[in-house]
Structures are given as structure tokens and as C-alpha cells.
Amino acid sequence: MILDGKVPTGPITEKWDKHRFEMKLVSPANKRKYKIIIVGTGLAGASAAASLAELGYQVEVFTYHDSPRRAHSIAAQGGINAAKNYPNDGDSIWRLFYDTVKGGDFRARESNVYRLAQVSNNIIDQCVAQGVPFAREYSGYLANRSFGGAQLSRTFYARGQTGQQLLLGAYSAMMRQVGLNKIVLHTKTEMLDLIVINGIARGVVTRNLLTGKIESYVADAVVLATGGYSNVFYLSTNAQACNVTATYRAYKRGAFFANPCFTQIHPTCIPQSGEHQSKLTLMSESLRNDGRVWVPKNPGDKRKPTEIPEEDRDYYLERMYPSYGNLAPRDIASRAAKRVCDEGRGVGPTGNGVYLDFSDAIKRLGKKVIEERYGNLFEMYERITGDNPYETPMMIYPAPHYTMGGLWVDYNLMSNIPGLHVIGEANFSDHGANRLGASALMQGLADGYFILPYTIGHYFATTKLEKVTTDHPEVKKCVQEVQERIKKLMSINGKKTPTQFHRELGKIMWNYCGMSRNEEGLKKALELVPKLRDEFWSNLTIVGEEGDLNIVLEKALRVADFLEFAELMLWDALERNESCGGHFREEHQYPDGEAKRDDENFCHVAAWEYTGIGNKPIRHVEPLVFEYVPLTVRSYK
């Protein structure tokens, strides 16, 4: 099937305005009659919940956290982009649009990206009005810095805690509506299934994590803002609980999953220290503004970094990408790190590490300036590794970080299931095959504050919805299926823990579907994953009870879905027989090792339709047309 993204006609600069005018409105008195379920309280979910409640809709919000403020968005460090051009360095909406399309290696929908760049400035205005304490100049004006993949300074930040401050802004806006009884908030409640009635998304089935109670909720529309699936790799920079269940369950109910193989490996993370490792810690990309990345010139050089003289060092990013240097985009910087480590020049106990060195910056700017800019990151590094980065270079290595893939949505952020809207990292829409730094926060808030509130109204105004209650047979059936799934998990009585299976799955995915991929490996993984899944369903152990707070069962439910989802990711990686952005197929590279796109055959979104566990899903395409940013080889040299 050829998918229709429902992109409005007309010049790209006018599409969104024109569309806003053409969309049907719901009158204030009628808004009260519509109920919207939102799953997730990260930047996307919280901003949407607040905005929709302010408009007058009835909103019901769900999160598995004990407080909405703990959503994974809280961990974002570096910053948020906008096209304000405050530094007068040549930025514009057009340039942010251009950089994002190019950064995504021409696998995003142009019209969505342009709209994102357009609303980026409103986001900064909104956040400042909410009291987000962005960094400021002495003059009192807002400060900016540069970030990977950009040659100018368009990133707004609040120390190394930008995500925290933006989320607290959205969270407080949302809590204000909770206090006004416009939002009903369910914490510690995990969505386990999507309710679809006559082809339309009408509700969710949830498990209360404190009591184990399975419940159902119905509404006029469902919004998923449930974040990304990097934890399919087991080790990633994501929080422990991040998982794919919400979007994967929607996929099993008929929603198409787009570009699942587009995953981002972040170049600057603290390397793994042992088998006990539970997560990888990101060192903000902003460090690459002042840190220089290098490895020894010669393989096997075991000297301490401070003892290796200049002439024996290879500042490989500066050498290979002179115009961007240490600020080369993430996919490029990550692969370059892998390449030098594969050549035997990696450092640290495992050989999987490269140096990020601040000694030149400290010489140039003084320790105090560096401390002001990165103090908290340096402290965090020292706490984790025991090394002091003021004295010896940091050691870093790439790690899974962000997922560009997600549920397919049209221009209105609605999936192919009417009524099911998907926002934030959970959808696939704006970043193509690679996301630029500081653009995820921008997208989450754009979706929640400034896009969904308009488009969801149009959906209500143009759709006739039958009345449903939780007594509907489809609702009861869905609840029963969830209960049966849990019963089945509880009764396996095997010998391995959910974490053991998760760790094994992560290794398979990292080895065969990680930073670089090839046909042979992907085919091998397509044999290994189903085997592991079979073992899971016959040899899993869960202790404790179903009707109680049960951390083992929670984990088992999430791992069960990862074990199915992984196969989908592998199919996508195998069928996308080209390299682009974060998806690097070894068969497709230029002689110098750069990714080689195949625009003739793959200039499209791949959106997958579920056909049963273990069956190959059906691959649909949405062709991508580049009218404004001409398709070119992406060069950062």
C-alpha cells in the first residue's frame, strides 16, 4: 500500500498556515464533550495534556511513574534548538529546516520538518513565560550555544539540565490543570493494550502497578506520548523503565510502525565497566564544543594519555571532517569512533573507548570557564569512573540513545488507526534517519503545545463517533486478553529472570543491528531472536503475586514485547538495503567508509503492518519527495 501523509498542498512556507485555516474547529462549548486519553507525561505528553485541557477538553493522563515529573525527558542535558537567530549568525527558519532535513539524511517528510522549524520559536517564548530559567547573558538576554551537526549557535539551555527545566515547565502547566479538575491523572498506571472499536482507537487497558488491578478506560481519542525504544539494546542512555509496550501494542492492533531500524547511537557516553552494568551514562554532546576527540596514532599504544605526545595522537574527527571537526553529527562521530577502535586504536580496559580531551580548552579559557560550562558533567563523570577530567581526558564510547523510528503518523500526527495520535519520540515523523542534537526536545514540545491541539480538533469536527462505555464487548475482550497474557507469564515457572533475557536480547541487537549492520548478521539475528523468545515463554521465572506491586512481572511484560519488537526492527534493517543516517549497512559505503544512500530505491518511509507473531510483517511505503532541499550526498568534510 502507498501511504498518504496528508500533506497540504501549496508552497512549503504556507502549508501550515493554510492548513490551520482549512481545518474544522470545535466550538468552546462542544470541546467539553470530548474526552482525550494521553499516555505519557514527558515533554510531549505533558505539554499536550496542559494545552488540550486549557482549550476545554476533558483529559485523562496515564504514566507508569509515581510522578509525571519523572518522565525520561527529565534527563535531557544539552539543550533545545530554535531558529531565533539571536546571535545574528545567519540562522533562520529556513536554515533550521534545511539542517534538519540534511541531518536526517533525507529520510524525513519535508513538510513536517518545515513546520517544526516554524514553531520552534514559539516554544522558547512559551517556556520563558512559564519561568524556565534558561541561561542568560550579563545583559539579561537569552544565551545560545552550538551543538553537534550545526555550524551556528541556536541551542537554548539551562545548565546541563535543559530537559529537566523544560519538563518541569510542562509538568507545572499540566498540574495547574489537574488542580482545576480539567485533567484526571493516573500515576503508577501502565498501559498494556489499545482498545480499537470498529477500526477507531477508543481507549486503553491498564495495569495499576501498586495493586495489579487491570482496568479499562474509553475516550474519543487516544494520544500516545510514550517515548522511544532504545532499551531494546538493554544497555542504553535511556532510563531503566523506558520500553516499547505502548507503541508495540498499538502496532499489534493495526497501527503501522515506521522505520524501526532508525536508531541513534550517541557518540559521547561513558564506556561499559562490566556485566553488572544496568545503563550507560550520556556525557552531553555540548562537551564536544570544547573537548577534542582523539586516539593514539598507533595500535596498542598503552601509555597514559597525558604521556602520549601531540605527534602520536590522531584527532580523527578534526582530520576527517575539517569543517565540522569535533562537532560532526552523531551518526558520523559514532561510526568514526567504532572504526578507530576496530583498528585496534581504542583505549581503556576494553579497548572500546576514545579520549575526549579538555586540556587545550582549559589552557585557552582557564579552568574556571570550563567549570562554569561543564562543572556538573565533570563531577558526574568523576563519580562514575573515579577519574578527574580536569586532569586526564575523559574516556567515551558510543551508546544507543534515541530512536527516530516510531509509529507512523500523517501530517496531523494521527496514525493509520483513526483517533490514535502519536507525539514526541514515540512517532517517526521529523528526524529521518538521524536526529540532530537538541531537536528531540524541540519536537516533543512542538507536537504537544502547538500542533496536536489544532489537529485533534479537526479530527473531532470531521468524525462521527459512536458512544462507547467500558461495557462494550470489545473493551471486555481486550481486558480479558491482557489478563490472559499475565496469567500465562505467571505460570511458566522456569529458571531465568526477565533481566537475563533482556540482557541476552540486547547483546544480539547490539552485535547485529547496532552501529553497523550487514545482511548476514541480520539474517542470523532473525534466527536468534525467535529462539530466545521461545525460551522466554518456556523458561521464564516470576516470583511474587499478580495482584500486588510486582517488579518482576512489570519487567517481564516489557521484555516480552521487546522480544517481539526486536524482530520487526531486524526486518526493517534487512529490507532497507542502503545506508542512511544511523542505519549503516556495511554493503553500502563509499571507499572512505561514508554511508551510501540509495535514493532510487529507498527514498521512502517504510511502515510495517503486523501479521502475527513470528510472521514477516507487510512493508508499506510512503514515498518522500524533496522539493526544497535537493537530495545531495551528505558531506560534513
Added chain:
Amino acid sequence: MKLTLHIWRQKNTNAKGHFETYIMDNVIEDMSFLEMLDVLNERLILEGKEPVAFDHDCREGICGACSLTINGIPHGPEKGTTTCQLHMRKFKDGDEIWIEPFRARAFPVIKDLIVDRSAFDRIIQAGGFISVNTGQAPEANSILVPKKNADTAMDAAQCIGCGACVAACPNGAAMLFVAAKVSHFAYLPQGQPERKLRVLKMVEQMQKDGFGNCSNYYECEAACPKQISVKFIALMNRDYLKASFSDEKSELIRNQLA
């Protein structure tokens, strides 16, 4: 290294809790405290026993989910550090470690080491915001904030809402948490219009939720993983006093009577 852990186990809010002792061999220096508990939990599951329930998520010291009172100190011995960022290199072979939930009247135990901190959300809901709707905002640079004020606002705003301040306080007061939010907005021009109402409503909710009073022990600052200063409590007290004699207060009383 080898460690002896005494961990608080409690089936649910109403059950009586007790310490159970676990011996941990082969603890590695590079492990985080929670990774050590992960290892214990994996062992317990394989022995068919219920693992120790504890709250955690980001493991980067920012989400505020992790808690634990370690050897009597919320978040353990290292200053300015959450439990998830505490690493085992801070302990030594043969150590005995006592692990309890955060203890406070306003934070009932849910299970084992997990406590209910929803009172914090209710305080924010009562007034921890600026009442601006989406779409109302003026151009960002039309609001100037002196760098010093922005920095101080950020010092206060970086609170992660973990509740260590409450657990550390002999009275179980939430003054530092509330003061941090009140001060964050008090230092910004955007926060001025609602300044009085905000402090009145937040303090009132704090009292309703069963938090104790402040008697200047300053244990809160010492336990705060973000080292938020008690000077913000002084600011809040001043603001509260001023607000108590304001039109906002009379209006609040009128509304409550109506």
C-alpha cells in the same frame, strides 16, 4: 569486596516491617549502589524469593525517583549525590550497610523501600506554576532577566523532587522543597504577578499533607543531592509573612468561606 546488607522489608503499607540480612560477595568497586541491589535481586528471584522493591529510573541523578536511607542518611554518605550515583568505591570490604526507606509521616511506605511521595505533586498542583496558557507568551527576549537572578532561580529550580530533605528533617518538614519552587519563581519577573498567592497556596497544601514544621536544623540542605541552599527557606518565610497580610490572603479566605 564482601558486604553485609540489612535491608528493610515490608509487604505493604499496613504490614509491619523488619530488617533482613543479606551477605554480598564479589561486589565490584565500579558498581553503582543500585547495581549492587540489582545483583542481589537477581539472586533472590533465582532462589524463588521476592526481590527488594525500590524506586529508581534515570540512574543519572536527575529524575528524583531513587530514594533509600543508607546508614541513616538519605541517599547515603556521599555529599551532593543521589543513591543511583553513589558508587561502591565509597565502601570497603567487610562493611555493614543498613538500608531503609525514606522515613517521614507524609511519605507512607508502599512496599519495602518504596514510599508514596505524591504529596509533592499536590503541593505543585496547589500553586507551583505560572498561570500562562499555551499561546499567550510574548517574544522571549522581551522579558529580560539579570544573569545573577537567572542563575539563582536555576540554583533553586534544579530540585529533583526526591524528598531527601523531608526524610532528613527531624520534623519531616518539606520546607526546602517548597522553598525551592517558591524561590525559583520569586527570582524571575514572570513569577511576580502570582508571587503572594503562590506561596500562600503551596504552604497551605504542605500543612494539609502532614509535613512537619521547620525548626532550623538544616539537615535538609546537607541531605539534598543538589545542595539546594536553606537561604531559600528564609526567602519563603519572608514572602509568606508578607503574603499573610495581603489582599491575596483575604481573597483566599473569602473563597474558602464561599
